[in-house]
Amino acid sequence: MGWSTTHCLLWLLSLWxxxxxxGQVIRIPMQFQASFMASRRQHRAGRTSLLAKxxxxxxxxxTASRNSGATETLDNRLNLEYAGPVSxxxxxxxxxxxxxxxxxxLWVPSAECSAKNLACQHHHRYxxxxxxxxxxxxxxxxxxxxxxxxxGRLAQDTVAIGQLVVRNQTFGMAMHEPGSTxxxxxxxxxxxxxxxxxxxxxxxxxxxxMCEQRLVEECVFSFYLKRNGSERKGGELLFGGVDATxxxxxxxxxxxxxxxxxxxxxDGVEVGGQVISQHRQAxxxxxxxxxxxxxxxxxxxxxxxxxxxxSNNEYLLNCSELDNLPEIVFIIGGQRFGxxxxxxxxxxxxxxxxxxxxxxxxxxxxxxxxLGDVFIGRYYTAFDVGQRRIGFAPTRSQSV
Ligand SMILES: *[C@@H]1O[C@H](CO)[C@@H](O)[C@H](O)[C@H]1NC(C)=O
Ligand SMILES: *[C@@H]1O[C@H](CO)[C@@H](O)[C@H](O)[C@H]1NC(C)=O
Ligand SMILES: *[C@@H]1O[C@H](CO)[C@@H](O)[C@H](O)[C@H]1NC(C)=O
Ligand SMILES: *[C@@H]1O[C@H](CO)[C@@H](O)[C@H](O)[C@H]1NC(C)=O
Numbered sequence: 001m002g003w004s005t006t007h008c009l010l011w012l013l014s015l016w017x018x019x020x021x022x023g024q025v026i027r028i029p030m031q032f033q034a035s036f037m038a039s040r041r042q043h044r045a046g047r048t049s050l051l052a053k054x055x056x057x058x059x060x061x062x063t064a065s066r067n068s069g070a071t072e073t074l075d076n077r078l079n080l081e082y083a084g085p086v087s088x089x090x091x092x093x094x095x096x097x098x099x100x101x102x103x104x105x106l107w108v109p110s111a112e113c114s115a116k117n118l119a120c121q122h123h124h125r126y127x128x129x130x131x132x133x134x135x136x137x138x139x140x141x142x143x144x145x146x147x148x149x150x151x152g153r154l155a156q157d158t159v160a161i162g163q164l165v166v167r168n169q170t171f172g173m174a175m176h177e178p179g180s181t182x183x184x185x186x187x188x189x190x191x192x193x194x195x196x197x198x199x200x201x202x203x204x205x206x207x208x209x210m211c212e213q214r215l216v217e218e219c220v221f222s223f224y225l226k227r228n229g230s231e232r233k234g235g236e237l238l239f240g241g242v243d244a245t246x247x248x249x250x251x252x253x254x255x256x257x258x259x260x261x262x263x264x265x266x267d268g269v270e271v272g273g274q275v276i277s278q279h280r281q282a283x284x285x286x287x288x289x290x291x292x293x294x295x296x297x298x299x300x301x302x303x304x305x306x307x308x309x310x311s312n313n314e315y316l317l318n319c320s321e322l323d324n325l326p327e328i329v330f331i332i333g334g335q336r337f338g339x340x341x342x343x344x345x346x347x348x349x350x351x352x353x354x355x356x357x358x359x360x361x362x363x364x365x366x367x368x369x370x371l372g373d374v375f376i377g378r379y380y381t382a383f384d385v386g387q388r389r390i391g392f393a394p395t396r397s398q399s400v
Contacts, residue, residue, distance in 0.1 A: 106189070378394070
């Protein structure tokens, strides 16, 4: 931000392009549920929805057709850390939205959806007739999810996040939301923060519109997830820069290998000092809590952790032995990013009410690692759209 501020002041001094200096930095508080404890079923569902997501988006990594949970009811309740307020139309219609770097479209439920579609009926719905700034688009859109398609029509309208007002944003009005995927979510729709290359219809994603319309100071957004021990406690999404008070040291940036997903090169992964993987790709995805590993690494990591495999592709860990588990280190841009057991072990309520410990490392039948909130929570993450790079630094410890 320092460079940008100076840059801006210089423009000001020369009294030249005033608009250069109108870019803003906007903080969006993310919601959280205090002392939220997921059920085992929700953990399973979180994994299933992750697999479904990467199974279906063109050009993405292939996923496990062998996954035994693939037909399970989708339920995203686990993955709500990064939901926050967005307003669409004039006057603004408010929505609570999931901010997802693992997809690139913006969609909300439509006021015209069927009364039988529960997911749609359970949430705020966008009514285009009630917006003066609505422009019909006419095109249909569909986004495939594991159990069916989310579909409807495209629209164009004003989308506001805090004081950032994006004009002429194209987005989806969902008439049909598949299965029970989105029924119980605390978000109505999704703001995809991936790149246009993975967007349906190549629609300009919201953040790219913010950059094009020069609404933000820098073409960068950052995620900060407050953590307290193993609890998740909300956090903050910053549009337009990074907040250096939220991390220690400096950000380690690496270039994106492809600007579609937030995909980058991983130098390697170590478990307790042992190198178990070299030269793989990773994708940073705020839309999942989990860490997905390619098949071979998935087996190695979970056996090194002493996990007990279950029939659901889960690994149970002994909750009394967590202190003896190793650090797991991701090497990115030559720097070491370690995760401790308190980061990668997920506590859940079993069906009988007892507390169990599950490994966050999930099977993904691909060459890719998916680094979800388990990683992004530990490491402040800067998504630099302008320079096509991603940066990580240790989140500053548990202060408010
Ligand atoms: C949409 O808004 C219009 C205009 O305010 C209103 O007449 C109509 O009933 C609304 N439709 C729905 C489904 O809420
Ligand atoms: C939005 O579209 C209108 C009509 O096409 C155009 O006049 C206006 O300049 C556009 N605004 C932006 C910020 O692109
Ligand atoms: C978590 O937060 C509580 C109060 O908000 C504090 O007392 C406790 O020490 C924190 N725990 C950790 C591990 O930071
Ligand atoms: C878990 O670890 C504790 C302490 O080391 C041990 O007493 C217990 O038998 C272990 N439980 C299982 C199911 O292995």
